[in-house]
Structure formats: structure tokens, C-alpha cells
Amino acid sequence: MATTSYRDIKLDMLRRITDGEWPPGSLLPSEMDLSGHYGAARATVSRAMRELADEGLVERKRKAGTRVRPSPVRLMRMEIPLVRTEIEEQGAEYRYALVRSDIQIADDWLRARLGLEPGTEVRHLICVHFSDGQPYQFEDRWISLAATPAARTVDFRTSGPNEWLVGQVPFSTVEVSFSATAADDEQSHHLGCAPGDPLFTVERQTTWRDEGVTFVRLFHRRGHRMTTRY
Missing domain, CATH: 1.10.10.10 (Winged helix-like DNA-binding domain superfamily/Winged helix DNA-binding domain)
Structure with missing residues (x-):
């Protein structure tokens, strides 16, 4: 070269x-x-x-x-939280389960969200994180394979995409939104609540130099508490 x-x-x-x-x-x-x-x-x-x-x-x-570096890019001094750490800091035992994983063409709404070109492939993963055996977080994530080609072949059966992305992929900007939503049938099944129950929902989008890397929705049952330290 x-x-x-x-x-x-x-x-x-x-x-x-x-x-x-x-x-x-x-x-x-x-x-x-x-x-x-x-x-x-x-x-x-x-x-x-x-x-x-x-x-x-x-x-x-x-x-x-x-x-x-083991954990690349901290320009904004912002840490992407690890759900494993969240749970273990509460003195609870952490467990992870991959529900499903597939590679697909990004839907229009996701392309608009991450700024992806038409025909861009993404890896879509559904995961559940447990605290002392009880459902703690339902994770619905998309990873752009244009921005992160290595994500195509990673085996997420034993360790979740949250940990892999934090350790492997740089980010320059993060956008986070919080909302209250109602559990659909799949979310209620995996979180052990009733359909329509209120969920605390976090949407997080990470970008590296104006290129969308990943978008994730994280769902928690009623009563979930989030603490942020500056």
C-alpha cells in the first residue's frame, strides 16, 4: 500500500x-x-x-x-455500562442467554436511525440477562456489519454483544433515550411479566465518526432503578 x-x-x-x-x-x-x-x-x-x-x-x-487498549476510545469520558457489572455490583449472580441471532438487510427505520446505505446488512440479536436466576434485562440489538464486519462471525452464545462491543469496537458519540413502554408478548414471556405491563426502556445508539455502529433497546420490569455517576 x-x-x-x-x-x-x-x-x-x-x-x-x-x-x-x-x-x-x-x-x-x-x-x-x-x-x-x-x-x-x-x-x-x-x-x-x-x-x-x-x-x-x-x-x-x-x-x-x-x-x-483493552477498552478503546473514551474521548467523552463516557462509559457504556456492562449489564454483567451492574448485576454483580448488586451482589447477585449474573447469567446470560441468547434467544436468537440472524443477519438481515436493515429495515428503513433502522437505516434512517443509523444512517445506513440501502442494502446494508445488520446482525440482529435478542438476549436476556438474569440476576440471581430472575429476568433482569431483555436486549433487542442491531449491529451494522458495514461498520463492524467482525460482528458477522462472533459466537454470542456464551457472552453477550454488550460486552463484545465495549471491548472491541470504538465509539465517538452515544445517544441515549429513556421511556416507559408496554410489554409485548415476547418481552413479557422472557421478562416474566404480563403483556401490557409497564417496562422501563432504554434506547442507545453508538456512532464512530458519523457511521452508525449499533442500536439497542433494553427493557426492564416495573421497579427497575438506574443510577448514573459523573
Whole structure:
């Protein structure tokens, strides 16, 4: 690959991180090796790596090299909460179940929500999270495979998409909405409540550089309490 633009180098390095070629914790090639790969000056590569470090994607240490951070990108100092942590911090035992997973063409409403091109494929996942054996959260999630190709083949049967996305995929903006909704038949079945019962609902959309990554609806039974720390 012949390019002298640090922006092009940075974008390609970002792609290799988000595609899983360089997974969290991995050691990146040296600046000298990368300058040879990209056909660019070492200073150009260094600038690209410095910007990735400033954005929280990689960590650079003198004599130890550059590694992909375990939890990339915290520019806004905002943490995407992990439901496992939420439950375990309450002293309860966490359990997870995947209800179903499929790959489909994004519906119009989802394309409009995430800014996706027509024909974009998404991975749709339905999951349930349990606290001490009781239903705690019903998760209805879509992941853009254009923004996150690696999500196509991930096995979510033992660990949920929430944990995988937080550990693997960067984000630059997050939009969160809260509402009260009524349980439909599927939600009531998995949450152990009656159809029509009120649910506390969180909608969360994450974006990386104006490209929609994932949209999720999280449903909780009556009485759920959410606490935010700043």
C-alpha cells in the first residue's frame, strides 16, 4: 500500500483494529515496520499513531511499543455500562442467554436511525440477562456489519454483544433515550411479566465518526432503578 497521508494511514490502522486484525491488548508493528508497509516516512506513521493514542484507541509506552487498549476510545469520558457489572455490583449472580441471532438487510427505520446505505446488512440479536436466576434485562440489538464486519462471525452464545462491543469496537458519540413502554408478548414471556405491563426502556445508539455502529433497546420490569455517576 503506497500512501504518504497520515490520515489514510490512521484510517487503515483503525480498520485493522475494528476488524479484529489487531485485537485488544495486541502489540502493533513498530513505526519502522509500518513505514515500510505504508511506503511513508516514519514521522508520518508516528503522527497517525499519536492521534490514535490521543483518541484513546492505543497506548504508547517508551521501549515497550504501542498496544491496542483493552477498552478503546473514551474521548467523552463516557462509559457504556456492562449489564454483567451492574448485576454483580448488586451482589447477585449474573447469567446470560441468547434467544436468537440472524443477519438481515436493515429495515428503513433502522437505516434512517443509523444512517445506513440501502442494502446494508445488520446482525440482529435478542438476549436476556438474569440476576440471581430472575429476568433482569431483555436486549433487542442491531449491529451494522458495514461498520463492524467482525460482528458477522462472533459466537454470542456464551457472552453477550454488550460486552463484545465495549471491548472491541470504538465509539465517538452515544445517544441515549429513556421511556416507559408496554410489554409485548415476547418481552413479557422472557421478562416474566404480563403483556401490557409497564417496562422501563432504554434506547442507545453508538456512532464512530458519523457511521452508525449499533442500536439497542433494553427493557426492564416495573421497579427497575438506574443510577448514573459523573
